[in-house]
Amino acid sequence: MTHHDARIIAFTIVITAWSAPTRAQQPDAEGANAVLPWAYVLNDPTSGNAQADDPAEVVTVPGSSVSMPRSAISIAAGPPDWHPDGHPPMPELVAKGGGDGVAACGYCHLPNGQGKPENASVAGQPYAYIVQQMADWRNGLRKTGEPRMGPPSFMQRIGLAATDEQARVAAEYFSSMDYKPWVRVVETDMVPKTHFAGWIHQVIEGGGTEPIGTRIVETPEDLHLTHLRDDASSFVAYVPTGAVARGERLATGNGKTEACAVCHGPGLRGLGPVPALAGRSPSYIARQLYDLQTGVRNGTWSDLMDATVSDLTTEDIVNLAAYTASLAP
Numbered sequence: 001m002t003h004h005d006a007r008i009i010a011f012t013i014v015i016t017a018w019s020a021p022t023r024a025q026q027p028d029a030e031g032a033n034a035v036l037p038w039a040y041v042l043n044d045p046t047s048g049n050a051q052a053d054d055p056a057e058v059v060t061v062p063g064s065s066v067s068m069p070r071s072a073i074s075i076a077a078g079p080p081d082w083h084p085d086g087h088p089p090m091p092e093l094v095a096k097g098g099g100d101g102v103a104a105c106g107y108c109h110l111p112n113g114q115g116k117p118e119n120a121s122v123a124g125q126p127y128a129y130i131v132q133q134m135a136d137w138r139n140g141l142r143k144t145g146e147p148r149m150g151p152p153s154f155m156q157r158i159g160l161a162a163t164d165e166q167a168r169v170a171a172e173y174f175s176s177m178d179y180k181p182w183v184r185v186v187e188t189d190m191v192p193k194t195h196f197a198g199w200i201h202q203v204i205e206g207g208g209t210e211p212i213g214t215r216i217v218e219t220p221e222d223l224h225l226t227h228l229r230d231d232a233s234s235f236v237a238y239v240p241t242g243a244v245a246r247g248e249r250l251a252t253g254n255g256k257t258e259a260c261a262v263c264h265g266p267g268l269r270g271l272g273p274v275p276a277l278a279g280r281s282p283s284y285i286a287r288q289l290y291d292l293q294t295g296v297r298n299g300t301w302s303d304l305m306d307a308t309v310s311d312l313t314t315e316d317i318v319n320l321a322a323y324t325a326s327l328a329p
């Protein structure tokens with residue numbers, strides 16, 4: 001190879017690296033955030049009255065001796081406690097709420113803290129971490145990349161309203177429980193077609209399949225039971241073929257990111273006050289990587305994530321979230 005050829009190759013490498021995939025952080029034409037629509041799920045305009053359930057219908061779930069009229073399930077009433085043996089006694093705050101805009105934590109995060117794709121799993125997260133997140137919301141340091149998505153904005157308001165004492169009560173309860181396997185990760189090229197309602201992907205019955213593309217499609221294993229807020233009914237996450245292995249390569253650190261386990265612990269099961277990632281909702285994890293990258297989540301400890309998120313592309317986020325979700329909690 002001549003000296004000239006070598007210079008052309010070197011130049012090409014520089015150009016290729018420079019024009020390599022763009023970061024996930026990119027506003028759309030209107031300047032609004034249109035990235036990760038599969039993670040920041042916005043309800044389809046037509047989905048509002050899809051559910052014509054009879055409020056008087058008496059409902060129950062498998063393995064429970066509890067039953068109630070459907071109308072008893074409301075955020076004001078707090079979560080239905082289908083499986084009281086599945087968790088320690090709930091503090092009043094978790095079961096009924098704490099007044100003044102502090103809605104019952106268990107309604108969204110479920111009595112056992114396992115959580116759902118549109119919110120977060122809180123079971124088994126470190127006490128100090130939960131207290132810190134509540135302080136970050138209170139101080140306006142933690143926001144969401146998509147305020148039009150109802151639940152994260154709601155959490156922001158709850159975090160603003162909750163007192164330090166309430167944060168401690170909730171942190172003690174949720175950190176006392178183990179997080180159980182909750183998300184079944186399936187690699188695939190084709191996914192069932194879904195529509196967006198209740199801030200989640202809902203499979204369209206008889207709707208066929210479509211290519212997954214650069215997305216994660218996380219949806220209830222049993223939509224009916226998730227509607228009833230059954231804290232024993234889990235989720236499936238469809239991820240692109242090969243995403244788990246690609247995510248593992250990123251997660252072990254390769255110059256683009258920092259090795260996650262240094263801070264998040266062996267198996268990414270948490271370390272000291274640093275949160276656990278293993279087996280948690282990939283939709284939630286993706287939203288957080290994006291929020292940390294764009295800086296809307298800028299809590300007291302968020303700087304520690306800067307070197308990890310600064311160069312992530314949308315594809316990297318998909319791969320990392322697929323990998324962390326695939327790990328055993």
Ligand code: HEC
Pocket residue numbers: 093094102103104105106107108109118119120121122125130133134143144151152153154155158162166167170171275284287
């Ligand atoms: C209306 C539903 C709702 C209620 C009620 C609710 N949360 Fe949340 N919570 C959310 C959502 C949504 C998120 C995820 C926000 C996001 O995606 O950015 C969240 C996230 C969290 C997190 C962050 C978890 C992590 O890994 O960083 C904590 C901690 C938390 N909530 C605590 C609480 C506590 C304590 C209460 C009760 C005082 C509560 N939440 C009540 C919806 C709710």
Ligand code: HEC
Pocket residue numbers: 132250251257258259260261262263264274275276277285286288289297298299300301302303304305308320324
């Ligand atoms: C230098 C330490 C460090 C490294 C390395 C690191 N993290 Fe983190 N990570 C943290 C800390 C600390 C937090 C809490 C941030 C906060 O409170 O805002 C966090 C938070 C997160 C969150 C949000 C979790 C939640 O429950 O909301 C995700 C997702 C995450 N990290 C993913 C990763 C991944 C993936 C890697 C590797 C590619 C990684 N982190 C590497 C320290 C680190």
